[in-house]
Amino acid sequence: MDYRSYIAEKLKIDGLTVEEKAEAVVVPPDLSMGDYALPCFRFAKVMRKSPVAIAEELKAAFLPDDVITSVEAVNGYLNFRVNKAGLAAETLGRIFSEREKYGSSDIGKGKTVCIDYSSINIAKPFHIGHLSTTVLGGALYRIFGFLGYNAVGINHLGDYGTQFGKLIYAYKAWGSREGVEKGGVKELTRLYVKYHEYAEEHPEADDEARRYFKLIEDGDRECNDLFTWFKELTLKEVGKIYDELGIKFDSYAGESFYNDKMQPVIDELEEKGLLKESDGAKIVDLEEYGMPPCLILRSDGASLYATRDLAAACYRKEHYDFYKCLYVVAYQQNLHFRQIFKVLELMGKPWAKDLVHVAYGMVSLLDENGNQVAMSTRHGTVVLLEDVLKKCHEKAYEIIESKNPDLEDKKEVARTVGTGAVVFAALSNSKIKDIAFSYDKILNFDGETGPYVQYTAARIKSVLRKAGKRKAYTVAEINDDEYALISLLADFPDTVKAAAEKTEPFYITRYAINLASAFNKFYFDCKIIGSEESVKNFRLAISEATLTVIENALRLLGISAPERM
Numbered sequence: 001m002d003y004r005s006y007i008a009e010k011l012k013i014d015g016l017t018v019e020e021k022a023e024a025v026v027v028p029p030d031l032s033m034g035d036y037a038l039p040c041f042r043f044a045k046v047m048r049k050s051p052v053a054i055a056e057e058l059k060a061a062f063l064p065d066d067v068i069t070s071v072e073a074v075n076g077y078l079n080f081r082v083n084k085a086g087l088a089a090e091t092l093g094r095i096f097s098e099r100e101k102y103g104s105s106d107i108g109k110g111k112t113v114c115i116d117y118s119s120i121n122i123a124k125p126f127h128i129g130h131l132s133t134t135v136l137g138g139a140l141y142r143i144f145g146f147l148g149y150n151a152v153g154i155n156h157l158g159d160y161g162t163q164f165g166k167l168i169y170a171y172k173a174w175g176s177r178e179g180v181e182k183g184g185v186k187e188l189t190r191l192y193v194k195y196h197e198y199a200e201e202h203p204e205a206d207d208e209a210r211r212y213f214k215l216i217e218d219g220d221r222e223c224n225d226l227f228t229w230f231k232e233l234t235l236k237e238v239g240k241i242y243d244e245l246g247i248k249f250d251s252y253a254g255e256s257f258y259n260d261k262m263q264p265v266i267d268e269l270e271e272k273g274l275l276k277e278s279d280g281a282k283i284v285d286l287e288e289y290g291m292p293p294c295l296i297l298r299s300d301g302a303s304l305y306a307t308r309d310l311a312a313a314c315y316r317k318e319h320y321d322f323y324k325c326l327y328v329v330a331y332q333q334n335l336h337f338r339q340i341f342k343v344l345e346l347m348g349k350p351w352a353k354d355l356v357h358v359a360y361g362m363v364s365l366l367d368e369n370g371n372q373v374a375m376s377t378r379h380g381t382v383v384l385l386e387d388v389l390k391k392c393h394e395k396a397y398e399i400i401e402s403k404n405p406d407l408e409d410k411k412e413v414a415r416t417v418g419t420g421a422v423v424f425a426a427l428s429n430s431k432i433k434d435i436a437f438s439y440d441k442i443l444n445f446d447g448e449t450g451p452y453v454q455y456t457a458a459r460i461k462s463v464l465r466k467a468g469k470r471k472a473y474t475v476a477e478i479n480d481d482e483y484a485l486i487s488l489l490a491d492f493p494d495t496v497k498a499a500a501e502k503t504e505p506f507y508i509t510r511y512a513i514n515l516a517s518a519f520n521k522f523y524f525d526c527k528i529i530g531s532e533e534s535v536k537n538f539r540l541a542i543s544e545a546t547l548t549v550i551e552n553a554l555r556l557l558g559i560s561a562p563e564r565m
């Protein structure tokens with residue numbers, strides 16, 4: 001039963017569709033007022049009446065029934081109460097029949113959503129700054145997939161530019177095959193830093209580097225072999241982290257993939273009279289739209305990041321015929337995406353409106369004293385994601401060791417908990433907010449953390465193990481704790497949809513925290529094992545359903561729940 005739609009059907013508001021009315025129905029934070037509510041403020045303008053009058057009027061026209069048992073008008077709100085036993089029976093029944101599919105839907109059927117995320121740069125270390133795009137994108141990928149969309153994960157690799165000429169220069173001057181094989185990306189970074197130090201004194205090196213880059217572009221065998229090697233090496237290293245975080249891609253078409261796909265776009269810009277000459281460079285003037293020009297070709301004829309993004313957008317539309325194309329990229333690139341989207345619009349692409357920049361804030365790490373750990377790529381002081389994960393595994397191990405020293409597979413559990421803590425933390429706030437996290441905070445088993453949710457899941461598993469096989473349940477009396485839990489369970493499908501619509505996986509982390517706290521309150525207030533048979537069976541059913549939903553929520557975030565912890 002979809003209560004929102006049910007209520008919407010019965011609400012008499014002129015000029016609104018059922019969907020619009022359903023969208024206006026909310027779950028109040030405090031269930032003592034009602035199970036669902038309709039804030040009438042939003043209709044005041046159109047209906048030219050006060051919210052209080054609107055609420056009174058709507059109440060008079062709303063006849064309660066078996067499903068919605070009462071309706072009240074209070075201070076401009078309409079509060080509904082549902083038949084609790086009905087809601088409980090329905091919700092539990094649905095969870096037990098749909099299991100790991102509960103919360104999924106087919107609203108996305110036939111629609112493709114491209115998600116450009118993680119999009120790392122070749123030969124650069126994978127640091128904490130890449131965490132958000134990777135886990136946000138990964139979560140959106142799963143959420144859209146869960147809703148029936150055809151989700152396409154794209155890692156738009158940064159694998160093009162003169163820096164690769166510099167790297168080849170540095171490798172030839174100071175590197176060796178064994179050195180790179182052994183040191184991996186760290187060694188490549190060292191070579192790159194070394195190049196910059198050298199080039200300060202010897203600017204002529206830049207000409208050489210440019211020549212090497214040109215050789216890559218012209219298909220020179222040796223340069224391309226080196227470049228391919230650096231690329232494979234980077235992907236192999238980052239692949240380990242992707243595996244750890246449960247991240248997948250359908251395409252690794254990076255910037256260089258568009259080398260031969262830019263010319264048609266440039267031609268089209270020219271044909272449509274959008275290209276302007278400026279100091280020898282080619283630009284699209286965006287002054288009219290309050291933006292600096294979008295640079296398409298440099299005066300030496302070289303293409304830019306923006307040129308490749310234009311080609312990529314056109315290619316994706318043609319190749320995937322997307323319904324939406326999301327770019328999960330830091331807010332620092334706001335202007336870049338506004339420019340790209342505008343240029344495509346000016347080119348007359350009707351689908352330009354379907355491109356979405358999913359911008360997010362900065363992530364930083366706090367040390368033991370609460371000070372931000374400084375990061376600078378140039379000085380080589382980056383916080384590697386690999387190190388953050390490792391540290392979290394160690395800390396999780398210490399905590400488990402002190403709480404539950406006899407636990408089996410402590411190492412494995414510590415891994416799941418440590419990684420879960422990092423992922424959960426990165427998705428714990430509205431994406432646009434900057435986050436600064438400390439190990440102690442994200443690993444706090446009692447805080448609003450991944451481990452807290454995992455711990456709750458393990459607690460439920462333990463209850464279910466102790467209880468043995470569950471008998472059939474019936475729904476009779478329902479107390480407040482039980483109801484609070486059930487109404488949250490009923491709300492999961494809408495939460496998933498809202499997370500997709502607003503591209504906010506944080507709706508799901510927040511939901512998981514609320515669900516875990518509601519369960520813990522229920523667990524402390526209501527005896528399960530040892531209660532009268534019928535009560536016990538009902539409470540076990542609620543517990544089992546809660547576990548299913550917690551696991552579904554965590555799975556969407558890319559987190560698993562250990563059996564015991």
Ligand code: ARG
Pocket residue numbers: 116119120121156157158309312327329
């Ligand atoms: N590699 C880029 C960076 O690190 C991000 C690419 C984002 N995707 C895109 N289509 N521009 O800044």
